[in-house]
Amino acid sequence: MEIEVRHARVVEMINATGSLSKAAMKIGIPQPSLSAQLRRIEKAVGGSLFVRTRNGVIPTPLGERVIPKLAALAEQADAVIAEAAVDTSGTLRFGTAEWTPPTLRSALRTMLPKIDMQTETILSADAVDKVQRGALGAAMVSGMGSVAPVRLRDRDLAKETIVRDPVWLALPVSHPLADHAVLSASQLDGLWWIGYAQQHWFSPVERHLLGALGRRDRRVSHYAGGHHEAMSWVRHVGAAALTPLTGATSDVRVVPLADTQYTELTLVWHRDALSSGTARRLVEIIRGFYYHYARSFPSYRSWLGDLPDGPPEVPDPSCWMPADSSCVS
Structure with missing residues (x-):
């Protein structure tokens, strides 16, 4: 596993709170899921970053060296995202398959205030073609591995999985x-x-x-x-x-x-329609929206807590929207 910005933010939150339980509460996931993520991060860096004490957790010698660098990585990523959001303006035609919750559009407009967001409900089968032809700047596409894959045949298109x-x-x-x-x-x-x-x-x-x-x-x-x-x-x-x-x-x-x-929810966009910074921000906003929608189902919350190694590729916890945001339709 390679270290990513989301891992840096998880470690930064644990260090800031001094407690796995408090960090999990602030991020909004069960503590077992956070502990599983930390284990994967520590495996990637080659050693333990924290040691448990009666009062919480404190950095190990390795952690004292690595955590400040991870915090700096997260800070730089936030600065890039903020600059892209401020400097980006114009109109984005955004398609979602099957249905478009009004609250999703509201979330997009709130987090990208300089973009005139025009949303459209489309068939998933038409999504990639509409983006390729320029009828849409970006679209959400549903699929499943080799059974119903999301394939791009144009080098001007890009994609990223939002959530499994x-x-x-x-x-x-x-x-x-x-x-x-x-x-x-x-x-x-x-x-x-x-x-x-x-x-x-x-x-x-x-x-x-x-x-x-x-x-x-x-x-x-x-x-x-x-x-x-x-x-x-x-x-x-x-x-x-x-x-x-x-x-x-x-x-x-x-x-x-x-x-x-x-299945997978995948964001597909045209490189001419979105800068890399705006595309990254869009990915984070949509992940946050769908995470909060899923969390509105009690069975999903229970299921998350029962997974021994944490949820497989659920939305990035560092990108989840604040708990008081009204993202759930």
Whole structure:
């Protein structure tokens, strides 16, 4: 693992608070997740940065040498981001697949005040083409590895994964399985399902996941054109549906599956439309938004705390928005 700015910010917060629990609270993640991140950082630098005491943690001799350099790295990154945000102006046409929460647009406009943000809801399959043609400056695209990959064929385009998004089972809140902490494949017997229309990006992902669960043959009530339509059918007809967490709505219950698999949310942008500093800032803002959206689901918060090594590639904790920001739709 290479040391990145986000790692520097984590170490800086631990050093500033003198406590793993206080640092975790300020960042907004469970302490086990923060401890796992610190272990990975210490492995990368080749030794322990902190030693535990009765009153918290203090730097080791290695930490006394390394921590100031990491703090300087974080400070320089903040200065670059701030300068890019101040100097950037103009219009950015930004597309998101399937739905665009008004609160996401508000967050983007607040954090990039000099940019006239024009948002548009698009099909995920059209996103890369729209950015390539200049119809959009940037767009959010959903995909999953080799099953539904996000491919760029133009050197003028760039991309970065925002977050790996766990795929769980959506159920009506009153369903007998809705209060389970986790569901195994055998517990899915007898369910009625809401599927996804063939033209939707999630359809091949759904087939792949159902095959892994041994659920190729199932009783389907309806094939939905998108996640929010699927959630509406789950709520009204009492069926189940697979969904990335960001596709779920607050009026259904999402339950983790054993051996959870992940889709990816990817930001794609045209290099002529965004400077590198603005692109980096946009990545951070969107990560923060989707993190807070995911945290609005109690099952997600519990799931985070149960992961022994921390959440795999969840949004960068140094970029999460303040706890009092109204980012959740």
